[in-house]
Amino acid sequence: MAWYLVKRLLQLIPVFLGATLLVYFLVFMTPGDPLDALCGDKGCTPGVAAALTKQYHLDDPFFMQYFHYIGNLLTGDLGVNFSGREVSSVLADAFPATIRLAIIALIFEAIFGITFGLYAGLKKGGWFDSTVLVLSLVVIAVPIFVLGFVMQYFVGVKWGLAKPTVSGAADWSDLILPGIVLGLVSFAQVLRLTRTAVSENASADYVRTATAKGLTRGRVVRVHILRNSMIPVATFLGMDLGALMGGAIVTEGIFNVPGIGNQLYKALTLGDAPMVVSVVSVMVIIFCVANLVVDLLYAWLDPRIRYA
Amino acid sequence: MREANMENNDAADRDLDPEARAHEAAMREIADTADTPAGSHQKDLGGLSTGIMMEHFVADVGSTPVTATDSRSAEGAPVSLWRDAWRQLRKKPTFVIAALLIVLVIVVALFPQLFWTENPSAAATQCLLENSNGKASAGHPMGFTAQGCDVYSRVIAGTRASLMVGLFTTIGVVVIGGIIGALAGYFGGWIDGVLARLGDVFFALPLILGALVVMQLPFFKAHRGVWTLVVVLVLFGWPQIARIMRGAVVEVRNADYVVSARSLGVSSLGILMRHIIPNAMAPVIVIATISLGTFIVAESTLSYLGIGLPPGMMSWGNDISDAKDAFRSNPMPVFWPGLALSLTVLSFIMLGDALRDALDPKARKK
Secondary structure: OHHHHHHHHHHHHHHHHHHHHHHHHHHHOOOOOHHHHHHOOOOOOHHHHHHHHHHOOOOOOHHHHHHHHHHHHHOOOOOEOOOOOEHHHHHHHHHHHHHHHHHHHHHHHHHHHHHHHHHHHHOOOOHHHHHHHHHHHHHHHOOHHHHHHHHHHHHHHHOOOOOOOOOOOOOOOOOHHHHHHHHHHHHHHHHHHHHHHHHHHHOOHHHHHHHHOOOOHHHHHHHHHHHHHHHHHHHHHHHHHHHHHHHHHHHHHHHOOOOHHHHHHHHHHHOOHHHHHHHHHHHHHHHHHHHHHHHHHHHHHOOOOOOO | OHHHHHHHHHHHHOOOOHHHHHHHHHHHHHHHHHHOOOOOOHHHHHHHHHOOOOOOOOOOOOOOHHHHHHOOOOOHHHHHHHHHHHHHHOOOHHHHHHHHHHHHHHHHHHOHHHOOOOOOOOHHHHOOHHHOOOOOEOOEOOOEOOOOOEHHHHHHHHHHHHHHHHHHHHHHHHHHHHHHHHHHHHHOHHHHHHHHHHHHHHHOOOHHHHHHHHHOOHHHHHOOOHHHHHHHHHHHHHHHHHHHHHHHHHHHHOOHHHHHHHHOOOOHHHHHHHHHHHHHHHHHHHHHHHHHHHHHHHHHHHHHOOOOOOOOOOOHHHHHHHHHHHOOOOOHHHHHHHHHHHHHHHHHHHHHHHHHHHHOHHHHHO
16 A cells, blocks of 8 residues: 555656646746846846846756746745735635635535435436436536526525625635535536446446345445445546636636635736746646545545555 | 348347357357458457447348358448447437537538628627617517627627637547557557656646646737637647547457458558557547537636637627626626527537447447
8 A cells, every 4th residue: 555655656746747847838938038027118237137037047948947946836935926925825825715615516516416326326217317317418518607607696696595706704604605606517427427337336246146135225225336336436526626626717706716716817817927837736736636545545445456 | 132131130139149149249250250351341340349339140041150141241330330329319319409409500600691680790880889788679689798789699600619619629639639549559568658648747737727828828829719729728638538549449459350450461550540440439439529518618718717719709708708797787698608608518418428328339238
């Protein structure tokens, strides 16, 4: 297990380096002198230009610059954004709201997606199954920003069931509606995945054996069907974190959640490249780590998988 | 005559017991490897090895098994996977509805002038501020935007850009992802390793996030349009198709017909192009159809965020982006493009879903 963990962590390194190198290359290796951007219209005096060149390692070759950036990234120094604020402190302020939002979305999609999917899969072909299958496709097809506006309009404004926008504190209760909007598309996908896996496993030999042994239906469903169906779902939930982070940009914009997505959106509209790169790099790290955690979960879900 | 026979036999052989099936398959394999040239029989055996397609000829009472399998049309087999799929599909209401909707969307995209009441591109005369946020009226069934433009005509005119991005991105992803996946799967070894890691790097950047970064580049900012968006979406979309293609190729790589083609001296490229890729296409087509919908969503999301298509270009995403600020007083200019967008995406996803069921007989039996 420990050896497997080390191996996976080592495999993570080239992916992480490659992804950040890609982002770094895309943003920093574009035509135009960064000094022009830093000095504005009037231009710098030679002394200031030399100091800036030294500060940002502008004289170094590309790979040296990149390694400076990675070194800074790993030590938590993400540079400053266009308004001169430390990117790391902006992120520290914005992260809690986004994490709360993502947790609500993940819990929503996991609990409801798996429950509905289990029920549909056990009664494959029934009315519930057919209805849910079509409805889930509809939910998947509606883009998240349309979904967000519609939910905000009806649930928040017309019916007054939830606050249409989020307060500055972004409490758990404020974030329920945006969290559900964020998780809705993935909920439909979790439902479909669970349904397929459950209906496949329900007719497996070991399930028939378990029933023949006289186990209760509840135990057969819980231990023999559901647990065996969880591997594709767990993989999806890990991958889904990437989609959630993309979706958070839209959802946080609509509901005015003071989170990472909102900051990223602001940086985008301002053309604040350092901020965009930093935020995306942090998101890539989270995404990679989440997928590692999912890999480790496999062992718990399916003891046959040994990490040799 | 032979065609008619095939039809009847197809219906009959579903009821064959497994042993008879195995026997038929074995006899056919012997006859095929013995008699048909290498190039022409790849597909039927390919179906066998992937388990996708099972079609058996039931011999007439008087004929021997060998002549029976021999009389089987070699060209008939590859058609029958798709013909079988088609037989399944045309009975499905979701497929019929999705296909009709897609045809409608394509017609609207090609000939918008047949549908709109006024050409929204000649906007100077058409968007009147006196109509600002106006309600639906005769000739303007969807009301007006804040700028006084006719929502209906804009929805019609926006179809083309969204569909083009979806379609060309899908073509690009299938070509690039397909080639990379096929090379990785066929050659294996270090090529596979390098290509897999390369795919991981692009896969680690979620589509929207990656596109956000690339669209920030000065070059892409200066040349915003359908083609830049297609390039960006292909850049981050290809690993998915590559993985599927690789898996499908690995599955058929060591099939008997590939071994026999190789021993007959067919070059690697020839084997890849004529034997392996055609047999690995079914899962790729399914995923590509579904992806077409998701690429349209990605386009509209980027346009909504203000970094997709340029502001002047009419597309559903841009229209929704323009109308979002006045949403609470006038939700209709958001609702109608949103509905058009959702229905289009839904059609492609439903089509892909139906295709998957039809092309995978294993799932159908249960």
